[in-house]
Amino acid sequence: MIQFEEINENALLTDINLKDIHKEIPKLLKIKYLLDSSKEFNNNINGIIYGLHHRLFCATSVKYKDKMKIVIFLVDTGSVTTFISRKVLDAFGIYLSPNCSMEVQINGIKTTIMASHSNVKEISLLGMGFMITASVNLYIFSDNRSFCLNFLEPEDTVKKFIRKAESSKDYITSSEDANSEDDFREDSVNRINENQKRNHEKNINGLMM
Template sequence: MSKNIIDEIDSILYPVQMFDLLLPDVHSKEIHEEISKKLNIKYLSNSLHTEVKYVRGIIFGPYFRIFISLPVQIKQEVKNVHFLIDTGSPTTFICEEVYESFKVTMLDSSVYRVHINNIPILAQLPPINSHFTDVNLLGTEFLKIFDAKLTMDFENEYVFLSFSSFNITTQNEFNSFNITTQNGEQKFFQLKYILGGIVGFGLFCLSLFFILKKKLH
């Protein structure tokens, strides 16, 4: 591979620790208060679900930030975590405040394995010198790999996010159940039809026997 091609790839696939995003309007305070209120979900509260089919998000602030909330699981604990969807970042970042709420201490590594909406993923810590150290970013790689569908309605200021992979799995299970049920019902009715025929034929023979017996006497 030529040096020019390598340089071109390096210029595109820059190190994660070099990524930055200016967010003068969004910090931990806004996420805990205004954004949680608009989402109607308390930030870092315990979640009853590890996976959801779809979520409704919001368009927030003067810069029209897109926020959604998804269940995040670490070990056996699941919490509601608010994410800023950033189409300029392929990488997903989870801030230190989230790990602290799970009582997880980040030591030397800036990468941690978590489940976002029941999907295992390696999440990065925001770079220490970045401008979004207390914000979580949901990257496009996550959305692409798991066939997410993102709809944005700027007129009504809401966002709709669904996961096709989840729906397909659920639909397959549903279809499998229906096929099994239909096959079972079909076999039941076939057996019922056969038994009915045997009983009918037996009654016919019995009736014929009594008629012949009566004529003989």
């Protein structure tokens, strides 16, 4: 029988403290912590790589009923669920039991959230459920310690992907359906762009209904 070591969840964010959350990270993101907002975000989200363990932090709008605020999130690819900190919930006048969920809008997208666990109660976590539903692409730029959550892949990035895929041993295609290599590349890019646009619009429309 395989024995797994017990994980001490209280030690998972030892490199991040309240000063980081309330002052240092907002300063680097050029926002004010829990700032009221009159406009809902709905574009790509830029963030920073922060702390000893290279955490991904970003800020975007959270809307509940008629109230909207700018909230700082830690992008957590190890969590399906998106969690909102107790302080943020209090700012919206929300009480949420530990095992309950509810819906808010994050970056203009309806999202199911839960209250942050007691060991990370001051931190809001953006989970993979949100990113998959919203068709988000995550790009990390290690040179300047930043990243981008891209909600619709740029054509230039798709072209690079096609070129890289074509040179890979795992890339399998037939040129019989294309008049030339250039025609095939252009056709592939266009089809990927159109598919991504349709999927993105379908997800957004379905979530906003």
